[in-house]
Amino acid sequence: MIDLHAHILPGIDDGSPDLDTSLKMAEIAASEGIKKMVATPHFIPKEKEQEREKVLEKVRELNCVLKEKGIDLEVYPGEEVFLSPEIPELLDEGKIITLFDGGKYLLVELPMMSIPPYALNIIHSIHLRGVTVILAHPERNREIAADVKRLRDFIRLGVLVQVNSLSLLGVFGSTCKKVAEKIVREGMAHIIATDCHTARSRSPRMKKALSMLDGRTGHILTVENPALIMEGKKIEVPKEGYKARPIGLVRKLAMFFRV
Secondary structure (H helix, E strand, O other): OEEEEEOOOOOOOOOOOOHHHHHHHHHHHHHOOOOEEEEOOEEEOOOEOOOHHHHHHHHHHHHHHHHHHOOOOEEEEOOEEEOOOOHHHHHHOOOOOOHHHOOOEEEEEOOOOOOOOOHHHHHHHHHHOOOEEEEEOHHHOHHHHHOHHHHHHHHHOOOEEEEEHHHHOOOOOHHHHHHHHHHHHOOOOOEEEOOEOOOOOOOOOOHHHHOOOOHHHHHHHHHHHHHHHHOOOOOOOOOOOOOOOOOOHHHHHHHHOOO
16 A cells, blocks of 8 residues: 555654654555555744755655664655645745656645635645645545535545545544545545554554445555656546445444344
8 A cells, every 4th residue: 555645754843743654554565555644744834944964864764764674664755735826836946746756646634613715716726736735634624524525626626536545534523524434425525545643543544444435446546546646647537536435334234244
């Protein structure tokens, strides 16, 4: 699997505080079947603008230690960029790191409480620059949680949707879990990633979340689509989306008692 959203770099944002924690996170990721992970420290225009070279250097340093320790995980550069009007200009200036630093896909985070009125216009401007926006964990946005159909406006614009595996596991509460399940159930999710921050409650767990999904769809959302993103290729999304349905209690029991 490829995890496109992880705060594994030590001491750079609100994720891993130190190298020991990063190594524990890497060990957990490897045990979950994650082979490649994109480090996506927060980039907040005018508030916390990560320096490109600092991020790239930290990625190189972490990969060296992972190799020395024999941990089967490779880390790549990226950023989780807070949605703001400055993003197109920052992209033009080369100050923002796209996923895999490939110039094709950008992980963008909405404010938790609202959808800014300029959101679709800014995303359109980003797309005009040949960069596709991947919307990070929209299930955690209050307006989308109140009306999941709001996501359709983004998807119609060509946005890809990334749901957190930890949301599906209920780490962020029952409401977030229900919204994440609905997004996946209605075929609006294109990627599942961990958004891991720690080696504890927000560790890079993927297996249990995938057990809730149809196997084929889980593979698309964690292997096939992330691989296309890594290669900078276009993702062809079916018109009806990916019809993955979280496994409910009745289905679980049916599977358990199946002869």
